[in-house]
Amino acid sequence: MLFAYKSIDSQGLNKEGSIDAPNRDMAISGLQRRGLVIISIKDEKEHKSIFEISFFEKVSNKDVVILSRQIATLFEAQVSALKSFTMLSVNTENKLLSRRLTEIGDDLQAGVSISGSLAKHPDVFSSFYVNMVKVGEETGKLNQTFLYLAEYLDRQYSLTSKTRNALIYPLFVVITFFVVMTLMFVVVIPKLSSIILDSGQDVPFYTKIVIGISNLFVHYGFFVLIFLVLLGIWVWRLSITEKGKTYIDSLKLSAPAIGNLYKKLYLSRIADNLSTMLSSSVPIVRTIDITAEVVGSRVYKGLLGDVAYGVKSGLTLSAAFAKHKEEIPGIMIQMIQVGEETGSLVSILKTLTDFYKREVDDAIDTLVGLIEPVMIVVLGLGVGILLVSVLMPIYNLAGGIN
Numbered sequence: 001m002l003f004a005y006k007s008i009d010s011q012g013l014n015k016e017g018s019i020d021a022p023n024r025d026m027a028i029s030g031l032q033r034r035g036l037v038i039i040s041i042k043d044e045k046e047h048k049s050i051f052e053i054s055f056f057e058k059v060s061n062k063d064v065v066i067l068s069r070q071i072a073t074l075f076e077a078q079v080s081a082l083k084s085f086t087m088l089s090v091n092t093e094n095k096l097l098s099r100r101l102t103e104i105g106d107d108l109q110a111g112v113s114i115s116g117s118l119a120k121h122p123d124v125f126s127s128f129y130v131n132m133v134k135v136g137e138e139t140g141k142l143n144q145t146f147l148y149l150a151e152y153l154d155r156q157y158s159l160t161s162k163t164r165n166a167l168i169y170p171l172f173v174v175i176t177f178f179v180v181m182t183l184m185f186v187v188v189i190p191k192l193s194s195i196i197l198d199s200g201q202d203v204p205f206y207t208k209i210v211i212g213i214s215n216l217f218v219h220y221g222f223f224v225l226i227f228l229v230l231l232g233i234w235v236w237r238l239s240i241t242e243k244g245k246t247y248i249d250s251l252k253l254s255a256p257a258i259g260n261l262y263k264k265l266y267l268s269r270i271a272d273n274l275s276t277m278l279s280s281s282v283p284i285v286r287t288i289d290i291t292a293e294v295v296g297s298r299v300y301k302g303l304l305g306d307v308a309y310g311v312k313s314g315l316t317l318s319a320a321f322a323k324h325k326e327e328i329p330g331i332m333i334q335m336i337q338v339g340e341e342t343g344s345l346v347s348i349l350k351t352l353t354d355f356y357k358r359e360v361d362d363a364i365d366t367l368v369g370l371i372e373p374v375m376i377v378v379l380g381l382g383v384g385i386l387l388v389s390v391l392m393p394i395y396n397l398a399g400g401i402n
Contacts, residue, residue, distance in 0.1 A: 003027040007036040017102045019110070034109050059097045059124045061157045067097065068150035075143035082108045100124050113137060128273065128294045135280045145280070152276050155353075156269065159360060163265055166364045167258065173375040177382060184386055186221065189214035192390045203393060210389040246298040253299060253327075257370075261363045266300045267332065268356035275349035285311055303327055316340055 004018045005027070015036065019027050024041065031038055067088065074084040082105060089101035100121045107117035115134035118125040129149060136145030193211045196203060203211070217224065238244035252262045273291040278284065285308050292304035303324050310320030318337035321328045332352060339348030 003041050005031060005036075005041040006039040007031060008039065009037075010035045017099075017106045019106055030110060034106075059094055059100070061153055061160075063092075063094050063097055064124065064129070065150050065153045065157060067092070067101075068146045068153065072143050072146035072150060075146065081114055081142075097124065114142070126294050128277070128290045131282060131286070131290055132277065132280060135277075135282055139281070148276065148280070152272065155272065155357070159265065159268060159357060162364055163261065163360065166261075166368050169368070170371045170375060173371075173379065177375075177379050180379070181382060181386070182217065184383065185214045185217040189386070189390060190218055192394065196390065196393045199393075204389075207389045207393055210386060242298075246302075249298045252297070257367060261360065261367060262297070263327070264356050264359045264363060266295055266297050267329070268353055268360055269295055270300065270304070271332075271349045271352040271356060275346050275353055278349070279346045284317065300327065317345070 002018050003024060005016065007015050009015050019030055027041060028038060031041070070088055071084055074087070075081075079087075085101050085105040085108060089098050089105060092098045092101060100123075103121070104114075104117040107120070108114065113134075115130050115137055118133055119130045132145055132149055133142070136142040139145075189210060193214060196207065196211070239248055253259050255262075270291055273294060274287055277287040277290065282290075288304055288308040288311065292301045292308065295301055295304065306323065307317070307320040310323065311317060316337070318333050318340055321333050321336060325333070335348050335352055336345065339345035
């Protein structure tokens, strides 16, 4: 269990953190062996009140990239791991990351390995990150490993950010479209429909539909709102289940326009993970398992699980991928096969990473270029059809009066 403590070190400086121990007495003994004078020590569960917990605290990918570069620089300068993490915990602006680094420093002082310390904080360091650090410890190349991690995370952050930002604009336009249409049905259409109905003329079928929808919004809008809120809650609750997440990930891959973009993003991520870990001598089955955890899609996670099982059964990587030709393009399977036959699999995977990164960039540029005119046309057509449905009868009425 975790114990939060406040203490004074040998230099008279205040020090706070947490220690993992079976009970309070062993926690105290562990801290005293470090030369700390204990001021207070409490079970972390009782130490944290509800007011101290922030639901908005988060360590971003960018924070981990910067941290990795800083660690690599300090290790290159022959600064000890304990001193490196202690220095960074003091100088890090992110409070959650600062606490995590303090806890890692405490673990290092207690004799825990760096990878073991990082593994205790999966909210900050992924299994991919921890395993790469473990390989660095075993090979004695920790500074190179952290630099490698920083470059890898930087590539992934850049690619993911660009993809996410490309989808913000269409989402904004769609929301604007629904807001405009709602205002039309609630404010504009009722005023115009009263003129049409009072005239006593025959109302076209399409105009009756528009007036009917408008009446629904005006008279039962509150119930429509409640229905939409309940629907939103139901969708949200479904989305946090494993089945719901799998369905959403499948929907992403099958969606028009953006489905191909997501597919290339996941393929780039798979190739990058595989090349990074294989180049660090991580066993191939372990590499595939870790890649499955960090790929970001349950569809591809399940696929990689099957691939790992196939490799364990004696299949080559290309043969295992070939069983999933719908999700894995033939060109990727063929290039992996060439890499296996020539002994240059890591180099081939790096080439595939660069290829799919360029494909994602091109797809994003094309998508952004098409979205703006398409959305404007759709918005204009929607509002135009709505107005024509109501204005045509009024125009006919004015013609009849003349």
